[in-house]
Structure formats: structure tokens, C-alpha cells
Amino acid sequence: MDSVSDYYSATQLRSDRWSALREVTSEIARAPGNKISALDRARAQELFESLALIEPYWAFPGMAAFDHLRRQLDHNSFEDLAFGVHRVTRALTTGAYRRRRIPLERDNFNTQEEYDDEALLSPEARALAKPYFEVLIVDNVSEQQDHWLKSNVAKMRRPEDPFVYEAVVVPSLEDALIAVLFNHNIQAIVVRPGLVLKSRIDNEILQKYLNSAGGSDTIDAMKPEDYGPELCRLIGRVRPELDAYLVTERSVEDIAGLDLGICRRVFYNQEDFMELHLNILRGVEARNKTPFFTALVNYSKQPTGVFHALPISRGKSITRSHWIQDMGAFYGPNIFLxxxxxxxxxLDSLLEPHGPIKQAQELASRAFGSKQTFFATNGTSTCNKIVVQALVRPGDIVLVDRDCHKSHHYGMVLAGAEVVYLDSYPLNEYSMYGAVPLREIKHQLLALKAAGKLDRVRMLLLTNCTFDGLVYNVERVMEECLAIKPDLIFLWDEAWFAFARFSPTYRQRTAMRTSNNLRKRFRTEQHAEAYAKQQMELKDATDEDLLNTRLIAPPTSRVRVYATQSTHKTLTSLRQGSMIHVSDQDFKGEVEQSFHEAYMTHTSTSPNYQIIASLDVGRRQVELEGFEFVQRQIEAAMAMRKAISSHPLLQKYFKVLTAGDMIPEHHRQSGVTSYFDNEQGWTDMWDCWEQDDFVLDATRVTLSVGGTGWDGDTFKNDVLMDKYGIQINKTSRNTVLFMTNIGTTRSSVAYLIEVLVEIANELDDLLDDASKMERLSFERRVKNLTENYPPLPDFSRFHDAFRPDNVTPEGDIRTAYYLSYEESNCDYLELTGSLKDALDAGEEVVSASFIIPYPPGFPILVPGQVISQEILAFMLALDVNEIHGYRPDLGLRVFTPEALAALPKAKAIKTAAE
Structure with a gap:
């Protein structure tokens, strides 16, 4: 049996343990004359003991049934045991326990139930079923009182209730924290006055879950009278979407001043079970609402006469057609209705929402922790342009991650910003960029301050997380930047990070969570004292001192944060469904009108209602089961990491890149290098996600494929896609990126591992039969991909014609962009011919357009940028088929020397030099 340490998650461990128990009990039941081996009995007992650590936190099968099954093993009732374990395992697999009671006795068995698999039901049948959830009751009670509590809750349920739920009872605060991290079915918590502090279960595996919820030190310091309120607060830290109900014997005055976290209502002394029941249903119903989706469904059922400009409305243009019936058959009638x-x-207007769209956006704001949320139906590219145009005025200086998505660069052009490009640290070995070190950001801010330009600095724009999965220490970046520029605006591009809100580990590095934390912290006396103390210490500090100090922001700092998210990339939404989340203290007074104008500028007057509805439903899903889905997503990626890293054949040709490979050591304060190690097993992610400058998103698995002799693009298209039907987005010169999402299954991971093993076997066979020259050719290809890699170029600089001075590096990208509109200002140079000759001769060559390899979609050249030898070498080494802005038939578009010389700034610089 696998060791417990082989498992990343308790839910995966639980599933596999029940499956293993079914196998061994079936084997025992088949033993002739009930003569079972000591080994089989020992295996069964070991599995029961392992499950006994987890089962107290789930309603099904429940501890009474679980203990009954254990007694059947002790009493040699092997056939009954095998039958009961089989029924439990199947119900857990099919989800049948969510719809009806599961009898574990053979005389209550109905053969029809054996095929009651939730996955086999039609979508209509599943939609009609009442959703199921579980309620956690926290109270230190006897077995008899436990039964009393559950029966009282059960008696309150009525046929007209919209949901079905079961109760789980645990005795302690620690058990409650473990339960909400183990059990994704829990939607509500009832905290009674009888709870104690410590769990009766003493196990090191459970300790890591307590650390994720706040740590043992925090818990040990609590006073008994504060256990209930503190539990509500702690649960709010790890699963803020849940509802808590506090039953207390303390006075109103004592409770009123406490932070009760996610507590929705306080009941005094003995609770009214019916009132509690109604509040539980009401709380879940509040998250289950989908105002716009519901309005759209109701609209589709109304008889209407269509006299507006949409022939496809109600499906009339399709049903009356003789030639496009296949479209109607494919999509079905509802989408057209x-x-x-x-x-x-x-219905409602996306541009001026007052009804269900407005309500849907408000619910999304609650779910994602923002102050305001806005829907977008044409992707995060448009969201980025909206935010930039709303906040940035011509001449404002914006610090931009050079490797950000192309939409930000185009946004700078539209806004007329002067751009300071920030360089990420390079990962030359894998031909990819990392992320921007905080020291680089502070250096640019301090340089602008020294030049007297800090008042013009408007925004810092960074990608979190990057395409390759690098995640910033968002709180540290924002606070240290605010220490230099207290009103700096932050735009975090979270296109790939919308799911992070629903993981306790990931949430702490999201823009909205961090902005809310900073706003609270800046108001405290402790922060004011810490700031005043540091200001005394830094009284005569040099810039170098400031770069080496973890700066504290002034309490008067304005927390102004925007996050753009591609809901469709990581959560449930139709393609192009995105959201803008706002947590800006000055939004109402300064930004609201300009934001509205920018939103109107970029948003279609005919938005797709299906996309809006999918955003509404996607929000409902993550509030009710986002924790479960994201947990499974991370589990799938971790299983992939382990399977590839520990397979001896795969190790010959592939390597899973770890945090140690993708993040320099001095940015990993925790010392964590890998989430999985063949010798030590799993590493707890919590420490590095709390401490490190950068962490690696575990749901992205970057695989080095240079050892196969194929470059990343060939491996993606010719091998994975064409031969095995496996689709991926991103490659580099010698890597491919596998991304898990909330729809990834364990079967999908298994198929990928199967494919990689088959590829490795084929390579083994190929090399076995290869001639000496063929083997030499293979080794040369591998060496070229794994050793002979071109260094990644930094941003060179803007040409002097587009810079205000030579003191700081900002450039006028808008002027350069529009200068290229006049064809006579531009020329084309061939990469290996005229361009190379010009650079070798020491000439200054300036790009006239964006040059964007896709994927990943960020520019390696922007209008007005001087082309360096390093950039040319990198372009020649690129291995992607799609490079936006580059004409292979003509070459690279550049400005003519005459066009540059004619610009006013160029003339002024020349005159000053003379």
C-alpha cells in the first residue's frame, strides 16, 4: 500500500483508500470457507485505520456506518463487509449519496441503484435534482448528543426546500478548520458553545492543514470564551465563501465588538432549529442566485414578436432555412430562444446596467472580494485597454512589465503614456523570461524621483501570474512601491489567475485580497508606529539603502488596485468572458466617470448575452464549489509532477521544471526548490507562498523536452497534437507547458503519462536501431537544445527621438506608433541580410512596429525601440510559426533615418549636442 506521504491531498487519499478497501474486502469475501490470510486482514485493518483519520469530517457514510463496517471485519462478517464497502465506494464515485440514502445492508439493496451514476444522467435530469451540501456543526458532544443534534437538524427539512443537506459534527476548533479544508461539500458552519480547542486526532498530516488555516501558534493563544468567534474569523481566512452561524451564551455587548469573520447571524443560548435551518438555506440561496442567467432563461420562455435587428433571435432565420438546419440541430433551440x-x-444593458446584469456584477464583486466588478464580453485584452485608458492621461509615466500581454502595449499607445519598460530576470536555459524583481521596480521609481518626475508616475502594470506560472509577492510589491509613491495605481493582469481566489494558499497573492488587507493594516496604530520608526532609521538613507530595505508604506497611502481576469481561461465561462475587479479608494471621486467613458469606448453596444450569462453562472459555481474544483485542479497537476519525476524511463528524456529551475535562489527565502522530491516526497507549499518573492503556480507544469531532440514547437504540433490529440498553448525553444484547469480529470493526467511513456519507448527503440551517424545526429540536436541556447535580450531602449531626455528611460510609444502610418517613413530590412549588415556597421536601427511571437503574446520589439544585436540573435533563434508584425517575405519594418531625423525631439537633441 502506498505511504500516506505519497499523496498530496486528503481527498485523493480518501478516494484511493476506499478503492483499495473495496479490492481487499472483495478478495476476503471470496476466500473459501472464510479462511482469509493474516496479510489480507492486516491490509484491511490498516486501510480502516488510515480512513479513520479522514472519515469524521464527512457526512457520508458517517462514523456510525464506518464503525459498523470495522466491526464486521472484527466479527468475520466478510460478505456483509464486502457488500457495504462496495456500496460506499460506488456511491462516492458516482455521487449517488448526494441524491438519496444509500443502504449498506444486502436486504435493502435494489439492483437498479447499481447504475445510479450521476455522470450518466442527462443534463436535464441533473438540473432537476435538488443540490446537496453538508453543514458542519462544531460542538463537543457525546455520541448520544451527536445523534440528537443530527436528528433535530434533519427534522427541519421540508419537501419544498430548494436544497438537501446532511450534518457533520466535530468537537473542536482544530477539527472544524481541518473539516473545511478536507470536505468540499461543506457550505455552512454552526458553531455551538460546547466546542473545545484541540482535536482528538493527533497526526502530522493534519498539522499542515492547520498551518494553512492560521497555524498552531495562533490557535494555542486563544481564550476559551473566544473559541467560537475566532473560529468564524479563521474559517473566513481559508474559505471566505462559506456561511457561519454562531450559537453563544455570551452577552450581546461582548459579541458586538468582535470580528466575527464570515458569521451571518448570532443565536443566543438555545437555538431555534427551524430558524437556523431557514438561515442556512437562505445563505446558500444567496450564493446560488444568478440574476442575469435566470432573467435570460425566463425571457427565452416568453412568446415574443421580433421586430429588431437580429434575424437569428428566437431561431427564426434558422428554422425557416432549407440550408442551415445542421446549425440548429447542433446547438439546439435554447441558445437561439x-x-x-x-x-x-x-433583461438589462451591459453599458448602463440597472437590473439583473447590475445584480450579477454585484454578486461577482462579493465573490472575488472587490469593491466593484465589471463584466466584459470581448476578453481581457479589452479589459486591459479599458483600465489603462480610464486611468492614464497623455504624458503620464507608466512602469510596465516588458513581457506583459500585447494588449497593454496597445493600451499605452491609445492612452499616450510614456512607458518605462521593466526587465524580467531571464531563464536563458529554457528560452523564457521570469518576472520583474522588486529591486528593478524600486530602482526605476527612485530614478524617476531623483529626476523630479515622480508626480508624473501614474501606474505600475504587472502580470500575475505569468504565462509560465510565476506569481509575485503582491503585498510586498504594493507596499514597497507605495513607500516611494503613496498614490501609485496598480494594474495586475490576472488573466490566468481568476481561480486563485478559491484556494486558501493562492488567495493570499491575489490583487483584491491584498488590497483589502493593506487598507485594513494601514489604519492600525501598529502600522503607524512601524512607519514612524522606519522613517527615523532611514532619515539619511541613500538610494542603495532604500533598495536593500523592506520599505513600509505611509499610513496615508491610497490603495488603488485593479485586476483584469480571463474568467474563460481558468473558470467556467464562454470564450471571451472576462471581468475587471476594482479596489480603488479614489474610484468614486476621481475615476468613475473616466472609467465609464473608457468602458463605453471599448465595449460593444451588442454584447453577447450568452457570455454574460456564463459569467453569472461561473460566479455561482465558484462560490459553491470553487474550493473543490481548484483543489482537484492542483491535485491533478501534482499527480502529473510526481508521475513524470519518479518514472525512470521518462527521466531519460523529460524534466519537470521546478521552482528551483524557474526562480533564482535569492528570490526563494523559504528555501523550497520543488513541490515534489523523489526522496522526500511532497513539500508543503504554504511556507513559500507566504515568504518568497516569487512562487510557482503548481497548476502549470513546464516540461523540458530538449532531451527528445525535438524543439518545443515540433513536439507540440507534430507529436502531441497530430499524433495523440493533446492540445497545449505555450512552448519555448525546448519546453512545453501543460496547464491543468478545473475541468481536468485524473483520467486526463493518466492519458498524458501514458502518451509520454509511449514516446519515450519509441525513442528508446529508435536509438536502439540507429546507426552511428543517426545517433550522432540525435545527440547534436539534444545538445543544441539543452546547451547551445541564445541569451534572452533585455529591453534595449527607446530611440532618442522618442525620449524626453537621457536621464530616465521612458519613451513616447504613441508618437512612434503613428509615425509608422506614413509608408514613406518606413523601410524593410532582412534579418540575415541588410539588418545584420546595418547593425554590424554600428548603425542605429529602430523598429517601426510591434513584433510579437504568439504564443506567448508579448512583444520583443515595440515601435520606437532600438534594435540590438541580442534582439536580432534571439529573433533568428525563435521557433514559433506565428510572429505578429513580421513579414517573412519583406523582413523587419523599421524607420528610415530621414523620418527619425525630422522629428522635433531628434532635432532638439542634435542642436543641444552641437
Whole structure:
């Protein structure tokens, strides 16, 4: 049996343990004359003992049934045991326990139930079933009182209730924290006055879950009278989407001043079970609401006469057609019944929302922890342009991650910003960039301050997380930047990070969570004292001192944070469904009008209602089961890491890149180098996600494939896609990126591992049969991909014609962009011919356009940028088929020397030099 340390998650351990118990009990039941081996009995007992650590935190099968099964083993009732374990395992696998009671006795068995698999039900049948959840009751009670509590809760349930739930009872605060981290079915918590502090279960595996919820030190310091309120607060830290209900014997005055976290209501002394029941249902119903989706469904059922400009509305242009019936058959009628250009009839306008769209955005704001949330139906590219145009005025200086998505660069052009490009640290060995070190950001801010330009600095724009999965220490970046520029605006591009809100580990590095934390902390006396003390210490500090100090922001800092998220990339939404989340203290007074204008500028007057509805439903999903889905997503990626890293054949040709490979050591204060090690097993992610400058998103698995002799693009297209039907987005010269998402299954991971093993076997066979020259050719290809790699170029600089001075590096990208509109200002140079000759001759060559390899979609050249020898070498080494802005038939588009010389700034610089 696998060791417990082989498992990353308790839920995966639970699933596999039940499956293993089914196998061994079936084997025992088949033993002739009930003569079972001591080994089989020992295996069964060991599995029961392992499950006994986990089962107290789940409603099904429940501890009474679990203990009964254990007694059947002790009493040699092997057939009954095998039957009961089989029923439990199947119900857990199929989800049948969510719809009905599961009898574990053979005389209550109905053969029809054996095929009651939730996955086999039609979508209509599943939609009609009442959703199931579990309620956690925290109270240190006897077995008899436990039964009393559960029966009282059960008696309150009525046929007209919209949901079905079961109760789980645990005795202590520690058990409650473990339960909400183990059990994704829990949607509500009832905290009673009888709870104690410590769990009766003493196990090191459980300790890591307590650390994720706040740590043992925090818990040990609590006073008994504060256990209930503190539990509500701690649960709010790890699963803020849940509802808590506090039953207390303390006075109103004592409770009123406490931070009760996620507590929705306080009940005094003995609770009214019916009132509690109604509050539980009401709380879940509040998250289950989908105002716009519901309005759209209702609209589709209304008989209407269509006299507006959308022939496809109600499906009329399809049903009357003789030639496009296949489209109607493929999509079904509902999508067309819900198509309209009307904003009446119970619907709403995305541009001026007052009804269900407004309500849906407010619910999304609650779910993602923002102050305001806005929907977008044409992707995060448009969201980025909206935010930039709303906040940045011509001449404002913006610090931008050079490797950010192309939409930000185009946003700078539209806004007329003067751009300071920030360089990420390079990962030359894998032909990819990392992320921007905080020291680089502070250096640029201090240089601008010294030049007297800090008042013009408007925004810092960074990608979190990057395409390759690098995640910033968001709180540290924002606080240290605010220490230099207290009103700096932050735009975090979280296109790939929307799911992070629903993981306790990941959430702490999201823009919205961090902004809310900073706003609270800046108001405290402790922060004011710490700031005043540091200011005394830094009274005569040099810039170098400031670069080497962890700076504290002034209490008067304005926390102004925006996050753009591609909901469709990591959560449930139709393609191009995105959101803008706002946590800006000055939004109402300074930004609201300009934001509205920018939103109107970039948003279609005919937005797709299906996308809006999918955003509404996607928000509902993550509030009710986001924790479960994201947990499974991380589990799938961790299983992939372990399977590849520990397989001897795969190790010959592939390597999973670790945090140690992708993050320099001085940015990993925790010392964590890998989430999985063949010798030590799993590493707890919590420490590095709390401490390190950068961490690696575990859901992204970057695989080095240079050892196969194939470059990343060939491996992606010719091998994975064409031969095995495996789709991926991103490659580099010698890597491919596998991303898990909330839809990834363990079967998908198994198939990928199977494919990689088959590829490795084929390579083994190929090399076995290869001639000496063929083997030499293979070794040369491998060496070229793994050793002979071109260094990644930094941003060179803007040409002097587009810079205000030579003191700081900001450049006028808008002027350069529009200068290229006049064809006579531009020329084309061939990479290996005229361009190389010009650079070798020491000439200054300036790009006239964006040059963007796709994927990943960020520019290696922008208009107005001087082309360096390093950039040319990198372009020649690129291995992607799609490079936006580059014409292979003509070459690279550049400005003519005459066009540059004619610019006013160029003339002024020349005159000053003379």
C-alpha cells in the first residue's frame, strides 16, 4: 500500500483508500470457507485505520456506518463487509449519496441503484435534482448528543426546500478548520458553545492543514470564551465563501465588538432549529442566485414578436432555412430562444446596467472580494485597454512589465503614456523570461524621483501570474512601491489567475485580497508606529539603502488596485468572458466617470448575452464549489509532477521544471526548490507562498523536452497534437507547458503519462536501431537544445527621438506608433541580410512596429525601440510559426533615418549636442 506521504491531498487519499478497501474486502469475501490470510486482514485493518483519520469530517457514510463496517471485519462478517464497502465506494464515485440514502445492508439493496451514476444522467435530469451540501456543526458532544443534534437538524427539512443537506459534527476548533479544508461539500458552519480547542486526532498530516488555516501558534493563544468567534474569523481566512452561524451564551455587548469573520447571524443560548435551518438555506440561496442567467432563461420562455435587428433571435432565420438546419440541430433551440438585441423584457444593458446584469456584477464583486466588478464580453485584452485608458492621461509615466500581454502595449499607445519598460530576470536555459524583481521596480521609481518626475508616475502594470506560472509577492510589491509613491495605481493582469481566489494558499497573492488587507493594516496604530520608526532609521538613507530595505508604506497611502481576469481561461465561462475587479479608494471621486467613458469606448453596444450569462453562472459555481474544483485542479497537476519525476524511463528524456529551475535562489527565502522530491516526497507549499518573492503556480507544469531532440514547437504540433490529440498553448525553444484547469480529470493526467511513456519507448527503440551517424545526429540536436541556447535580450531602449531626455528611460510609444502610418517613413530590412549588415556597421536601427511571437503574446520589439544585436540573435533563434508584425517575405519594418531625423525631439537633441 502506498505511504500516506505519497499523496498530496486528503481527498485523493480518501478516494484511493476506499478503492483499495473495496479490492481487499472483495478478495476476503471470496476466500473459501472464510479462511482469509493474516496479510489480507492486516491490509484491511490498516486501510480502516488510515480512513479513520479522514472519515469524521464527512457526512457520508458517517462514523456510525464506518464503525459498523470495522466491526464486521472484527466479527468475520466478510460478505456483509464486502457488500457495504462496495456500496460506499460506488456511491462516492458516482455521487449517488448526494441524491438519496444509500443502504449498506444486502436486504435493502435494489439492483437498479447499481447504475445510479450521476455522470450518466442527462443534463436535464441533473438540473432537476435538488443540490446537496453538508453543514458542519462544531460542538463537543457525546455520541448520544451527536445523534440528537443530527436528528433535530434533519427534522427541519421540508419537501419544498430548494436544497438537501446532511450534518457533520466535530468537537473542536482544530477539527472544524481541518473539516473545511478536507470536505468540499461543506457550505455552512454552526458553531455551538460546547466546542473545545484541540482535536482528538493527533497526526502530522493534519498539522499542515492547520498551518494553512492560521497555524498552531495562533490557535494555542486563544481564550476559551473566544473559541467560537475566532473560529468564524479563521474559517473566513481559508474559505471566505462559506456561511457561519454562531450559537453563544455570551452577552450581546461582548459579541458586538468582535470580528466575527464570515458569521451571518448570532443565536443566543438555545437555538431555534427551524430558524437556523431557514438561515442556512437562505445563505446558500444567496450564493446560488444568478440574476442575469435566470432573467435570460425566463425571457427565452416568453412568446415574443421580433421586430429588431437580429434575424437569428428566437431561431427564426434558422428554422425557416432549407440550408442551415445542421446549425440548429447542433446547438439546439435554447441558445437561439435566448438571443436578442433587446434590453427590455426582464433583461438589462451591459453599458448602463440597472437590473439583473447590475445584480450579477454585484454578486461577482462579493465573490472575488472587490469593491466593484465589471463584466466584459470581448476578453481581457479589452479589459486591459479599458483600465489603462480610464486611468492614464497623455504624458503620464507608466512602469510596465516588458513581457506583459500585447494588449497593454496597445493600451499605452491609445492612452499616450510614456512607458518605462521593466526587465524580467531571464531563464536563458529554457528560452523564457521570469518576472520583474522588486529591486528593478524600486530602482526605476527612485530614478524617476531623483529626476523630479515622480508626480508624473501614474501606474505600475504587472502580470500575475505569468504565462509560465510565476506569481509575485503582491503585498510586498504594493507596499514597497507605495513607500516611494503613496498614490501609485496598480494594474495586475490576472488573466490566468481568476481561480486563485478559491484556494486558501493562492488567495493570499491575489490583487483584491491584498488590497483589502493593506487598507485594513494601514489604519492600525501598529502600522503607524512601524512607519514612524522606519522613517527615523532611514532619515539619511541613500538610494542603495532604500533598495536593500523592506520599505513600509505611509499610513496615508491610497490603495488603488485593479485586476483584469480571463474568467474563460481558468473558470467556467464562454470564450471571451472576462471581468475587471476594482479596489480603488479614489474610484468614486476621481475615476468613475473616466472609467465609464473608457468602458463605453471599448465595449460593444451588442454584447453577447450568452457570455454574460456564463459569467453569472461561473460566479455561482465558484462560490459553491470553487474550493473543490481548484483543489482537484492542483491535485491533478501534482499527480502529473510526481508521475513524470519518479518514472525512470521518462527521466531519460523529460524534466519537470521546478521552482528551483524557474526562480533564482535569492528570490526563494523559504528555501523550497520543488513541490515534489523523489526522496522526500511532497513539500508543503504554504511556507513559500507566504515568504518568497516569487512562487510557482503548481497548476502549470513546464516540461523540458530538449532531451527528445525535438524543439518545443515540433513536439507540440507534430507529436502531441497530430499524433495523440493533446492540445497545449505555450512552448519555448525546448519546453512545453501543460496547464491543468478545473475541468481536468485524473483520467486526463493518466492519458498524458501514458502518451509520454509511449514516446519515450519509441525513442528508446529508435536509438536502439540507429546507426552511428543517426545517433550522432540525435545527440547534436539534444545538445543544441539543452546547451547551445541564445541569451534572452533585455529591453534595449527607446530611440532618442522618442525620449524626453537621457536621464530616465521612458519613451513616447504613441508618437512612434503613428509615425509608422506614413509608408514613406518606413523601410524593410532582412534579418540575415541588410539588418545584420546595418547593425554590424554600428548603425542605429529602430523598429517601426510591434513584433510579437504568439504564443506567448508579448512583444520583443515595440515601435520606437532600438534594435540590438541580442534582439536580432534571439529573433533568428525563435521557433514559433506565428510572429505578429513580421513579414517573412519583406523582413523587419523599421524607420528610415530621414523620418527619425525630422522629428522635433531628434532635432532638439542634435542642436543641444552641437
Amino acid at each position: 435566448a438571443e436578442t438585441s433587446a434590453t427590455s423584457g426582464g
